[in-house]
Amino acid sequence: MNVTLPNSETGISQALDLLRAPNARLVSIFGSTGDHHERYVHYLIDVNSREYRMFSSVVTGPIPSATPISPAAAWYERELHDQYGIECVGHPDPRPLLFHENWPENVHPMIDDVTHVPWAEGQYQFLKVQGAGVCEVPVGPIHAGIIEPGHFRFSVVGDTVLHLELRHFYTHKGTEKLFEGTPVIDGVMIAESVSGDNCFSHAVAYCQAIESAFGISVPPRAQALRLIGLELERMIAHIADVGAMCGDVGFNVPAAYTARIKETLLRASTRFFGTRFWRGMAVPGGVTRDFSSADTGEFGRMVAAAAGDFAEMARLILHTSSVQNRFESTGILTAEIARQTGVVGPVARASGIRLDVRCDHPSGRYRDINVDVPLYKYGDVLARARIRIDETAISMRLIHETLKQLPAGSVLVSVPLSENAEAWSAVESPRGELLYWVRIRDGKIARCHIKSPSFQNWPALPVAMPGNIIADFPLINKSFNLSYSGSDR
Amino acid sequence: MIGDAVERSLRSPQVLISVSELFSNAAGSRMPDVQPDLLTDEVARRVVAACPTSALKVDEAAGRTHLILNYGECIACSRCVAAGNGAFRYAERVARCGVRKKALIRRWDIQRRAEVVQDEPALSQAAEQIRSLVGRALNIRQVDAGSCNGCAGEILALTNPYYDLERFGIHFVASPKHADMLLVTGPVTRNMAAALKLAYDAVPSPKLVVAVGACGCSGGIFAGSHAVVGPVDAVIPVDGYIPGCPPTPSMLLTGIAHVLRPLLLPSRRRTA
Ligand code: SF4
Ligand code: SF4
Numbered sequence: 014m015n016v017t018l019p020n021s022e023t024g025i026s027q028a029l030d031l032l033r034a035p036n037a038r039l040v041s042i043f044g045s046t047g048d049h050h051e052r053y054v055h056y057l058i059d060v061n062s063r064e065y066r067m068f069s070s071v072v073t074g075p076i077p078s079a080t081p082i083s084p085a086a087a088w089y090e091r092e093l094h095d096q097y098g099i100e101c102v103g104h105p106d107p108r109p110l111l112f113h114e115n116w117p118e119n120v121h122p123m124i125d126d127v128t129h130v131p132w133a134e135g136q137y138q139f140l141k142v143q144g145a146g147v148c149e150v151p152v153g154p155i156h157a158g159i160i161e162p163g164h165f166r167f168s169v170v171g172d173t174v175l176h177l178e179l180r181h182f183y184t185h186k187g188t189e190k191l192f193e194g195t196p197v198i199d200g201v202m203i204a205e206s207v208s209g210d211n212c213f214s215h216a217v218a219y220c221q222a223i224e225s226a227f228g229i230s231v232p233p234r235a236q237a238l239r240l241i242g243l244e245l246e247r248m249i250a251h252i253a254d255v256g257a258m259c260g261d262v263g264f265n266v267p268a269a270y271t272a273r274i275k276e277t278l279l280r281a282s283t284r285f286f287g288t289r290f291w292r293g294m295a296v297p298g299g300v301t302r303d304f305s306s307a308d309t310g311e312f313g314r315m316v317a318a319a320a321g322d323f324a325e326m327a328r329l330i331l332h333t334s335s336v337q338n339r340f341e342s343t344g345i346l347t348a349e350i351a352r353q354t355g356v357v358g359p360v361a362r363a364s365g366i367r368l369d370v371r372c373d374h375p376s377g378r379y380r381d382i383n384v385d386v387p388l389y390k391y392g393d394v395l396a397r398a399r400i401r402i403d404e405t406a407i408s409m410r411l412i413h414e415t416l417k418q419l420p421a422g423s424v425l426v427s428v429p430l431s432e433n434a435e436a437w438s439a440v441e442s443p444r445g446e447l448l449y450w451v452r453i454r455d456g457k458i459a460r461c462h463i464k465s466p467s468f469q470n471w472p473a474l475p476v477a478m479p480g481n482i483i484a485d486f487p488l489i490n491k492s493f494n495l496s497y498s499g500s501d502r
Numbered sequence: 503m504i505g506d507a508v509e510r511s512l513r514s515p516q517v518l519i520s521v522s523e524l525f526s527n528a529a530g531s532r533m534p535d536v537q538p539d540l541l542t543d544e545v546a547r548r549v550v551a552a553c554p555t556s557a558l559k560v561d562e563a564a565g566r567t568h569l570i571l572n573y574g575e576c577i578a579c580s581r582c583v584a585a586g587n588g589a590f591r592y593a594e595r596v597a598r599c600g601v602r603k604k605a606l607i608r609r610w611d612i613q614r615r616a617e618v619v620q621d622e623p624a625l626s627q628a629a630e631q632i633r634s635l636v637g638r639a640l641n642i643r644q645v646d647a648g649s650c651n652g653c654a655g656e657i658l659a660l661t662n663p664y665y666d667l668e669r670f671g672i673h674f675v676a677s678p679k680h681a682d683m684l685l686v687t688g689p690v691t692r693n694m695a696a697a698l699k700l701a702y703d704a705v706p707s708p709k710l711v712v713a714v715g716a717c718g719c720s721g722g723i724f725a726g727s728h729a730v731v732g733p734v735d736a737v738i739p740v741d742g743y744i745p746g747c748p749p750t751p752s753m754l755l756t757g758i759a760h761v762l763r764p765l766l767l768p769s770r771r772r773t774a
Binding site (some may be wrong): 113155162188206208264269273282287 | 508530650651654658661676695
């Protein structure tokens with residue numbers, strides 16, 4: 014259920030009061046500008062894992078920070094300041110987030126003209142950990158492997174990590190601003206380029222937000238195809254993650270083997286849908302491609318075979334003592350920290366927190382089905398691996414059941430092109446709760462905010478590090494497997 | 503146990519794709535190709551209107567109307583395929599991979615319904631030098647200058663057992679200091695521009711730079727953003743361009759091979 018409360022001057026204090034309650038979880042904080050250039054702040058809060066509630070307020074000066082109440086707010090409020098120049102009083106770490114020293118202070122892209130922004134200089138201040146034998150180890154932004162850029166600053170004593178500080182947003186592309194002025198139909202292409210490996214989740218979340226704004230219902234067959242795409246994306250992501258975790262403990266055979274299973278699924282997508290990652294499949298109003306009943310059987314068999322192959326390999330992986338040795342009790346994120354930092358997705362479920370958009374806030378086909386949600390409580394690398402292994406099997410079953418009862422009919426309806434509306438929609442992406450909030454003016458996007466699961470989960474990673482050895486960092490990082498681009502946007 | 507996982511892997515059938523099937527294959531890329539015999543003014547008008555980037559243009563030069571398709575700006579959205587009345591199809595093969603920037607652009611004479619063939623621009627000096635130096639081994643350092651991770655993910659796929667890049671003597675290395683080639687993905691963000699320059703400087707000369715994806719070639723969908731400096735060649739010199747959003751592993755391999763053509767392309771191997 015989505016509830017938008019009227020915009021009020023007391024919106025901020027109502028939101029802050031609610032955040033104190035144990036049954037409230039911060040989903041996002043973001044800004045917008047109104048039709049008369051006035052600035053707004055919006056708080057999106059999940060109550061009882063059942064109902065998204067939105068509080069909004071006009072902003073004329075500094076506002077009280079929510080971070081002392083809910084640490085999950087920390088990055089949102091820094092972003093709010095970077096984008097809109099809204100100062101959050103009482104924030105424990107008000108440093109810029111999105112922009113590095115090359116960006117001048119006092120230029121806020123969502124309210125200022127940014128056609129020619131001069132280059133600035135400066136020195137970033139990392140937290141200094143002092144004491145006998147403490148060394149700093151800088152890593153990144155360019156890493157040794159083929160991965161995205163980000164900076165990690167470790168303070169270590171010997172091999173043991175005392176403190177880890179993240180410095181990200183190297184891939185910040187001003188994406189939320191790019192949406193502004195884009196026709197609603199075209200916005201989905203930007204959404205697909207927010208985090209390439211979860212592009213279909215982003216596309217569906219965006220499309221559902223548009224459809225919800227216009228009150229359109231998508232044909233049942235299109236909803237079913239979207240479910241298949243979302244679950245396939247989850248399978249591919251989870252299979253790759255488990256393989257990459259093996260690679261990080263030097264167990265290269267299953268790493269290569271799972272990479273091969275992943276490629277099998279990408280090639281199946283190419284064969285039936287002409288696209289490896291389902292780019293271009295979701296559009297506002299439905300999906301662009303359908304498949305014949307002869308193909309559904311063959312596609313289903315390929316997916317089942319890949320899942321079976323993975324399940325067998327996963328069993329062997331978990332029975333390997335050197336894997337158990339490295340995975341177990343490594344990088345523990347306690348339930349308490351997980352709750353405070355507001356983590357979502359597999360990371361939350363591996364720390365005993367039962368959150369899954371497919372059950373809590375279902376949309377599309379998920380309204381009509383039941384989804385099993387696996388739960389582990391140890392919060393270590395092993396738990397995060399197990400969650401992914403279990404969920405791969407569940408996704409395969411969901412695809413199988415959906416293919417068996419594929420509704421007949423069309424897969425696309427038209428959407429109105431010029432209207433004013435606002436809405437949001439969430440999907441459970443492979444990394445967790447992904448939410449798009451859109452404001453539409455004359456058929457164009459006036460504001461699009463993306464709550465990305467990686468943005469939410471990154472700040473929890475450094476909390477899982479102290480006490481671990483630095484050599485385990487790649488493994489712990491991989492077990493979170495967060496998207497840099499999805500977070501940096 | 504370790505042995506069980508290894509045994510299972512050894513028992514599984516080979517999936518390696520043959521070289522001939524791999525090169526120039528564009529399946530799954532959603533890149534467009536043009537059927538010149540079906541090209542009309544009306545089709546040209548419709549596809550140009552449908553294209554969300556400036557990849558498609560009509561050029562009225564010297565009394566003739568040309569349709570221009572710049573693969574470097576194409577985000578593979580397939581709208582032209584939908585709007586093109588059969589004149590646009592998904593490309594099955596791509597030759598425009600790992601070429602100089604000019605060669606990314608194709609033109610068709612609409613009245614004659616034929617492609618206007620242009621000479622391929624010469625290779626960069628660095629490419630010629632590397633060719634004479636590297637033999638059949640090439641070390642690549644991938645640098646993500648701000649990609650959405652789509653391109654970076656497809657580069658990683660090159661190492662899986664279907665493509666097995668190492669069979670060509672090509673390796674990914676951990677440091678730019680060990681590299682012959684930088685494979686750069688993404689539009690270069692403001693926040694990555696300095697690190698990209700440092701990485702480029704750290705590669706010993708002669709060195710090659712290949713820009714990957716619509717973002718790397720032109721900025722792609724992010725062109726013009728306040729947080730983006732521009733395509734890769736806005737920051738460092740580039741020797742070859744691989745279009746796509748993202749380019750498939752086959753396209754990436756084709757592109758890398760094109761830059762080193764005499765060394766790697768199967769038909770030319772003996773003359774190298
Ligand atoms: S596929 Fe490429 S050329 Fe065709 S409309 Fe899309 S961006 Fe333009
Ligand atoms: S070219 Fe496409 S896939 Fe590659 S980084 Fe850019 S948006 Fe992502």
